Amino acid sequence: MWRSGFFCCREDVSLMIDIKLIRQDPERFKQAARNKRMVCDIDGLCAVDDRRRSLQVEFDELRHKQNEISGQIALYKNPKSKWYQQALAGGRTADELQAEGQKLVEQVAAMKARAKDLEGELREVNERFEALLLTVPQPPADEVPLGEDDTQNVEQRRVGEVPQFAFEPRDHVALMTELGMLDVERGVKLAGTRNYVLRGDGVALHRAVLQLAVDLMVERGYTQLGVPVLVRDAMMVGTGYFPGGEEQAYRCERDGLSLVGTAEVPLTAYHCDEILGEDELPKKYFALSTCFRREAGAAGKDTYGLYRIHLFEKVEQVVICRNDEQTSIAHHAEILGNAEEVLRRLELPYRVVNVCTGDLGQGQVQKFDIETWMPSRGGYGETHSASRFYEYQARRLKLRFRDRDRNLHYCHTLNNTVIASPRVLIALVENHQNADGTIRIPAALRPYLGGREVIGGS
RNA sequence: GGAGAGGUGGCUGAGUGGCUGAAAGCGACGGUUUGCUAAACCGUUGAUCGGUUAAUAAACUGAUCCGGGGGUUCGAAUCCCCCCCUCUCCGCCA
Numbered sequence: 001m002w003r004s005g006f007f008c009c010r011e012d013v014s015l016m017i018d019i020k021l022i023r024q025d026p027e028r029f030k031q032a033a034r035n036k037r038m039v040c041d042i043d044g045l046c047a048v049d050d051r052r053r054s055l056q057v058e059f060d061e062l063r064h065k066q067n068e069i070s071g072q073i074a075l076y077k078n079p080k081s082k083w084y085q086q087a088l089a090g091g092r093t094a095d096e097l098q099a100e101g102q103k104l105v106e107q108v109a110a111m112k113a114r115a116k117d118l119e120g121e122l123r124e125v126n127e128r129f130e131a132l133l134l135t136v137p138q139p140p141a142d143e144v145p146l147g148e149d150d151t152q153n154v155e156q157r158r159v160g161e162v163p164q165f166a167f168e169p170r171d172h173v174a175l176m177t178e179l180g181m182l183d184v185e186r187g188v189k190l191a192g193t194r195n196y197v198l199r200g201d202g203v204a205l206h207r208a209v210l211q212l213a214v215d216l217m218v219e220r221g222y223t224q225l226g227v228p229v230l231v232r233d234a235m236m237v238g239t240g241y242f243p244g245g246e247e248q249a250y251r252c253e254r255d256g257l258s259l260v261g262t263a264e265v266p267l268t269a270y271h272c273d274e275i276l277g278e279d280e281l282p283k284k285y286f287a288l289s290t291c292f293r294r295e296a297g298a299a300g301k302d303t304y305g306l307y308r309i310h311l312f313e314k315v316e317q318v319v320i321c322r323n324d325e326q327t328s329i330a331h332h333a334e335i336l337g338n339a340e341e342v343l344r345r346l347e348l349p350y351r352v353v354n355v356c357t358g359d360l361g362q363g364q365v366q367k368f369d370i371e372t373w374m375p376s377r378g379g380y381g382e383t384h385s386a387s388r389f390y391e392y393q394a395r396r397l398k399l400r401f402r403d404r405d406r407n408l409h410y411c412h413t414l415n416n417t418v419i420a421s422p423r424v425l426i427a428l429v430e431n432h433q434n435a436d437g438t439i440r441i442p443a444a445l446r447p448y449l450g451g452r453e454v455i456g457g458s
Numbered sequence: 459g460g461a462g463a464g465g466u467g468g469c470u471g472a473g474u475g476g477c478u479g480a481a482a483g484c485g486a487c488g489g490u491u492u493g494c495u496a497a498a499c500c501g502u503u504g505a506u507c508g509g510u511u512a513a514u515a516a517a518c519u520g521a522u523c524c525g526g527g528g529g530u531u532c533g534a535a536u537c538c539c540c541c542c543c544u545c546u547c548c549g550c551c552a
């Protein structure tokens with residue numbers, strides 16, 4: 001389904017996981033598949049790999065002979081060649097040379113049939129090989145807890161105080177609707193379920209938290225990009241969303257483009273098909289973008305309010321760095337810290353969760369989710385997700401760098417939410433609500449709202 | 459939407475059937491020169507997948523690759539077909 005044309009450059013079987021690593025330690029990948037609860041036939045893959053390589057050797061040898069003879073034919077058939085001239089000078093006639101050349105041509109003709117067979121077989125085997133390789137998951141880091149699903153994620157730490165209300169707290173829909181900030185009903189009328197309309201201070205608050213996040217990232221030295229949100233399929237494939245995630249994306253079939261569910265896609269793919277210099281790494285980017293999600297398969301889940309919606313805006317951060325685990329880990333901590341700083345400034349209680357093996361994506365090595373306290377849920381709800389991939393995405397994107405010894409390597413990539421709104425508004429308005437239905441604006445946010453300290457009231 | 463042009467190595471850019479994996483230039487790396495820098499000169503310098511020895515450093519060797527796929531041919535960057543992408547001009551709309 002994903003023809004090579006979707007990639008910027010030539011397709012080859014080295015994409016995905018490096019087969020050499022699998023050959024070297026198949027157990028490790030079998031274990032990874034078990035832990036990530038994915039189906040993956042490593043033994044079958046290795047068998048196909050063996051077959052593929054022996055075929056390749058046979059084919060190469062045959063072609064070698066063929067090429068050799070072709071080279072000789074070139075001498076007999078090319079009157080311009082030095083060899084031909086010397087042969088003539090040595091007393092051979094042009095007819096003789098032609099006849100001898102013709103003999104060689106017949107010799108090669110016999111080899112061609114065999115080569116064609118081999119080629120067909122090789123292609124078939126390579127296809128099977130690639131299909132199997134596509135299913136191999138990236139092994140999770142050692143620090144990732146074993147588990148089957150999100151209920152087994154391990155809490156790392158809690159930050160901030162969960163508010164105790166002296167009154168009956170209201171949920172964000174009630175609060176925001178009351179204050180004229182939100183109109184769910186008409187959003188649904190316009191665009192169907194999981195849609196909404198922000199109004200007045202609702203829009204202002206939404207914009208304010210995004211801008212706060214943008215300013216923080218600028219402060220932290222990240223480069224801001226304004227990126228396309230409708231991207232080529234190649235970018236969806238390259239970042240690992242396709243194949244597999246087609247149902248989650250709004251695809252424009254006739255254009256071969258998809259609306260992104262996150263700016264991670266254009267940010268990570270920004271340098272695809274490039275070779276970066278080691279000294280320009282790490283690249284630290286962020287972008288504010290609209291995000292589109294079909295939420296297929298989530299029917300009936302989180303249908304209430306602003307939690308799970310088709311369209312939202314998000315500030316996303318991406319780091320592209322050297323191919324080095326320690327470097328990757330350090331950046332992972334950094335981008336996690338950036339997101340935590342946002343929540344600290346918004347005075348929101350949250351916890352950091354180490355996502356367990358069963359809840360990791362195929363390409364992810366480790367993922368930390370940040371969950372922010374949402375009173376109406378009586379619990380923490382996911383607001384951020386920080387992943388590191390090692391070279392998984394970079395391989396697919398042909399995103400490489402040249403080290404100081406001039407060797408090529410795939411980069412490492414990581415990403416994390418900085419803020420996603422309006423989901424974060426759930427936490428914001430619910431945690432900071434007052435008894436009278438007004439909402440206290442945390443100090444750090446006030447500059448973005450004309451200095452106001454409260455929303456609502458007179 | 460209409461009409462053209464074009465896609466070649468890290469980059470620029472030659473190359474229209476056979477010693478072309480690819481001229482030249484730039485860049486990079488190594489060396490000579492040099493008080494340092496610069497300049498000059500000489501040399502080296504593509505990728506991917508394999509094989510052999512060595513055990514992932516290195517050496518040798520093979521196949522494949524000039525946007526992608528297919529075809530013609532003993533032989534294709536070069537000829538033919540399909541597709542993708544980029545650019546320019548015109549029209550249209552922001």
